[in-house]
Amino acid sequence: MPLRIRLFGWLAGTMLTAVTLTAAAVLGLYLYLMPQLPAVQALHDFQFEVPLRIYTQDGLLIGEFGDQRREPIAFDQFPPLLIKAVLAAEDDRFFEHPGVDYQGLLRALSRLALTGEKEQGGSTITMQVARNFFLSPEKTYQRKLREIMLAFRIERELSKEEILALYLNKIYLGQRAYGVEAASRVYYGKSVWELSLPEWATLAGLPKAPSRINPIANPTAALTRRDYVLQRMAHLGWITPEQRDAALATPNTASLHNTSLGLNAPYVAEMVRQELHARMGGDIYRSGLTVYTTLDSHLQRAAEHSLRDGLLDYDRRHGYRGPEDQWSVSEGPEALARRLSAVPVVGGMRPAVVLKVEPSAARVQIAGKGEAALAWSNMRWARPWMSDDRQGAYPVRASDVLKAGDVIRVRQVGDQWVLAQVPEVQGAMVSISPRDGRILALVGGFDFVKSPFNRALQARRQPGSSFKPFLYAAAFDNGYTPASIINDAPVEYAQGAKGEVWRPENYTGRFYGPTPLRDGLVHSRNLVSVRLLQEMGVRTGVRYVERFGFPIQHIPADLSLSLGTAELTPLEVARGYAVFSSGGYLVTPYLVAKVEDHAGRLVYARTPEMACDPCDAQPKIGQGRGEKRWLSDYPAVTLGGPDFVPEPSHAAPQVMDPRTAFLMTSLMQEVITRGTGRRAAKVGRPDVAGKTGTTNGLRDAWFAGYTPDLVAVTWVGFDQMRSLGRGESGGVTAAPIWADYMQQALKNVPIHPVDPPPGVTALWVSKVTGLQTTRSDPAGRYEYFLADRLPAEAQTESPEGMLGPEMPTVRQEELRDLF
Numbered sequence: 001m002p003l004r005i006r007l008f009g010w011l012a013g014t015m016l017t018a019v020t021l022t023a024a025a026v027l028g029l030y031l032y033l034m035p036q037l038p039a040v041q042a043l044h045d046f047q048f049e050v051p052l053r054i055y056t057q058d059g060l061l062i063g064e065f066g067d068q069r070r071e072p073i074a075f076d077q078f079p080p081l082l083i084k085a086v087l088a089a090e091d092d093r094f095f096e097h098p099g100v101d102y103q104g105l106l107r108a109l110s111r112l113a114l115t116g117e118k119e120q121g122g123s124t125i126t127m128q129v130a131r132n133f134f135l136s137p138e139k140t141y142q143r144k145l146r147e148i149m150l151a152f153r154i155e156r157e158l159s160k161e162e163i164l165a166l167y168l169n170k171i172y173l174g175q176r177a178y179g180v181e182a183a184s185r186v187y188y189g190k191s192v193w194e195l196s197l198p199e200w201a202t203l204a205g206l207p208k209a210p211s212r213i214n215p216i217a218n219p220t221a222a223l224t225r226r227d228y229v230l231q232r233m234a235h236l237g238w239i240t241p242e243q244r245d246a247a248l249a250t251p252n253t254a255s256l257h258n259t260s261l262g263l264n265a266p267y268v269a270e271m272v273r274q275e276l277h278a279r280m281g282g283d284i285y286r287s288g289l290t291v292y293t294t295l296d297s298h299l300q301r302a303a304e305h306s307l308r309d310g311l312l313d314y315d316r317r318h319g320y321r322g323p324e325d326q327w328s329v330s331e332g333p334e335a336l337a338r339r340l341s342a343v344p345v346v347g348g349m350r351p352a353v354v355l356k357v358e359p360s361a362a363r364v365q366i367a368g369k370g371e372a373a374l375a376w377s378n379m380r381w382a383r384p385w386m387s388d389d390r391q392g393a394y395p396v397r398a399s400d401v402l403k404a405g406d407v408i409r410v411r412q413v414g415d416q417w418v419l420a421q422v423p424e425v426q427g428a429m430v431s432i433s434p435r436d437g438r439i440l441a442l443v444g445g446f447d448f449v450k451s452p453f454n455r456a457l458q459a460r461r462q463p464g465s466s467f468k469p470f471l472y473a474a475a476f477d478n479g480y481t482p483a484s485i486i487n488d489a490p491v492e493y494a495q496g497a498k499g500e501v502w503r504p505e506n507y508t509g510r511f512y513g514p515t516p517l518r519d520g521l522v523h524s525r526n527l528v529s530v531r532l533l534q535e536m537g538v539r540t541g542v543r544y545v546e547r548f549g550f551p552i553q554h555i556p557a558d559l560s561l562s563l564g565t566a567e568l569t570p571l572e573v574a575r576g577y578a579v580f581s582s583g584g585y586l587v588t589p590y591l592v593a594k595v596e597d598h599a600g601r602l603v604y605a606r607t608p609e610m611a612c613d614p615c616d617a618q619p620k621i622g623q624g625r626g627e628k629r630w631l632s633d634y635p636a637v638t639l640g641g642p643d644f645v646p647e648p649s650h651a652a653p654q655v656m657d658p659r660t661a662f663l664m665t666s667l668m669q670e671v672i673t674r675g676t677g678r679r680a681a682k683v684g685r686p687d688v689a690g691k692t693g694t695t696n697g698l699r700d701a702w703f704a705g706y707t708p709d710l711v712a713v714t715w716v717g718f719d720q721m722r723s724l725g726r727g728e729s730g731g732v733t734a735a736p737i738w739a740d741y742m743q744q745a746l747k748n749v750p751i752h753p754v755d756p757p758p759g760v761t762a763l764w765v766s767k768v769t770g771l772q773t774t775r776s777d778p779a780g781r782y783e784y785f786l787a788d789r790l791p792a793e794a795q796t797e798s799p800e801g802m803l804g805p806e807m808p809t810v811r812q813e814e815l816r817d818l819f
């Protein structure tokens with residue numbers, strides 16, 4: 001046999017053996033790997049990792065929490081040209097191959113044979129879906145084989161459109177953006193439908209190297225990749241040469257867009273995040289929950305602006321503390337701009353550096369705004385701060401305030417820039433609905449970036465005289481009346497093991513003698529409150545104020561309680577004042593209205609306790625249903641599901657006689673019209689009521705007030721428990737903030753006059769004795785009484801000129817005018 005034939009036979013046998021062995025190896029590997037492959041049926045209902053999103057009740061985004069920014073959309077929501085751009089960049093034969101493109105694999109194998117290097121080439125979009133959903137990114141032959149096998153399975157299980165939708169929603173595109181819709185919002189600040197051809201091509205080019213060639217990290221490389229995609233689209237006939245050329249001439253328009261919040265409410269967003277995380281763990285950042293809060297965007301803006309402006313006003317009254325830093329202006333504008341960009345904006349105040357000081361003006365460079373003028377009129381307020389009680393003389397020229405190189409704060413008022421400074425003082429405001437406890441607005445401090453500590457929810461401070469209404473209500477439910485006389489005279493009490501003497505005083509330092517309880521509250525007479533609690537009994541007072549939901553462990557069981565030495569949060573005080581506003585019902589403040597899952601199915605809805613009259617199964621006065629936090633004691637979010645149905649709302653416990661609630665409202669309306677809260681009268685409504693609060697040492701300033709529709713509480717103080725300074729009190733510091741908020745909040749709310757409920761009678765009584773008197777008595781006035789607790793004389797006589805309990809000749813409108 002010729003050598004040629006023998007050699008050919010040997011080669012043929014060798015090749016056949018090799019093919020057989022290779023086929024056997026591949027078959028063996030296939031049989032080995034097949035049982036290990038995951039089931040691709042799960043892709044039908046795959047749940048993407050979507051961040052937790054929190055909204056106001058009117059649909060404005062206030063918070064987004066999650067490692068991945070993703071907004072999955074359906075296939076028909078992807079623009080057709082975007083799809084073509086992605087296919088041109090990644091897999092132009094996607095709609096033709098069965099999941100694996102043999103041409104691409106042969107090119108990759110040829111490259112491997114020629115260079116000995118393994119490259120990415122050869123992967124179809126279906127194979128990328130297999131890898132991204134089921135496999136690791138490691139480059140091994142075994143993983144590649146798994147990828148190919150899974151690609152065939154996926155193609156048998158899903159349609160091409162379903163596969164492409166999974167890919168476009170899953171793929172990482174840089175800057176924490178996953179999926180093209182999220183990337184569109186990150187790089188362009190708008191939906192993918194609003195983009196142009198060159199912008200679609202830019203997104204389509206990102207999967208190749210999303211961290212390295214994205215238009216933020218490397219604009220030049222991103223443009224090169226975009227232009228390649230455009231050329232490919234034109235080569236495939238998917239766009240015209242004219243479209244290609246116009247797109248190639250377009251500059252890079254991308255810029256980094258952070259999550260666009262519809263409303264700034266970081267303290268509220270963080271409250272919700274913490275509560276959900278405590279109940280569900282880290283899954284909340286991936287499971288696509290949508291939370292709708294009770295927050296009203298109009299009221300939240302009003303609360304934030306009012307509190308921030310009030311704290312800035314306080315800060316200006318106490319002087320200028322000087323620049324934050326000192327820089328060299330010789331660095332030049334570009335270097336200064338870079339340094340300023342690293343200084344955070346706080347409370348809307350931008351950092352700026354003084355470039356030049358003139359006699360009556362200054363030139364400043366402002367972060368993000370360039371150079372601007374600072375007029376003398378906008379810095380002449382800056383008396384030097386010396387202490388909380390003392391300020392220096394007013395400056396007479398700009399150089400008394402600033403010098404070149406000063407790093408300062410400025411804020412924009414209209415079209416002018418004004419010298420400002422970040423306040424050291426803090427504050428909080430909370431506003432709730434007295435009807436069902438919805439938290440409508442909440443601000444926990446001057447600025448969340450400066451301090452995330454939520455003072456509205458977490459700061460326990462003494463409420464001072466704003467606590468007195470709760471003790472007065474206890475007195476009225478225990479036999480006292482607004483006309484009862486208490487002697488405003490000095491007292492002293494021994495206390496402690498060493499026999500120290502406590503001598504409480506009025507804020508004014510004066511004593512006023514026998515005083516009706518109405519005047520005692522209206523003018524916030526401390527000694528009246530002390531003597532009242534002593535007569536009534538501390539135990540009686542403590543047991544009564546428990547009705548308002550205050551934690552008993554923070555209520556001191558001694559006479560100091562009469563001066564507001566309890567330790568309460570602004571939210572707890574607001575809940576207590578809601579009892580007066582609602583006519584005696586204790587509602588539970590809450591913030592989460594409902595929670596939906598990633599598919600929009602309801603998994604939780606709050607069923608609030610309502611202040612309603614009459615209501616079925618209503619608890620009797622003083623018999624509540626136990627204390628609840630705003631979400632903690634209600635059904636867990638994880639217990640819900642597509643068939644979740646919330647329970648109907650039910651009645652809140654009635655903890656106060658509605659007649660007593662009316663008496664308290666009557667007194668607190670006068671606090672505003674002629675008492676310590678006169679600065680709150682600028683609200684300009686007859687249906688507002690409230691009370692000031694100032695603690696010992698001027699460390700806390702409060703104003704708590706309400707209408708029949710709204711309750712709001714404002715607190716101002718230092719975290720370090722230092723004095724607010726001479727002259728600062730609840731009426732001076734907190735009341736204007738409260739009034740500014742209520743003016744905005746009640747702008748379009750009708751006035752709801754508070755009429756006496758059945759069982760309340762008005763009589764003409766003496767302010768000296770508290771007894772009925774004649775109309776001619778100059779010390780007489782109308783006063784409200786519970787019908788079953790009239791002054792003793794009213795039960796035995798009705799002299800001519802005295803008004804009996806039925807009040808036949810006086811209308812309630814006239815009484816409101818008199819009061």
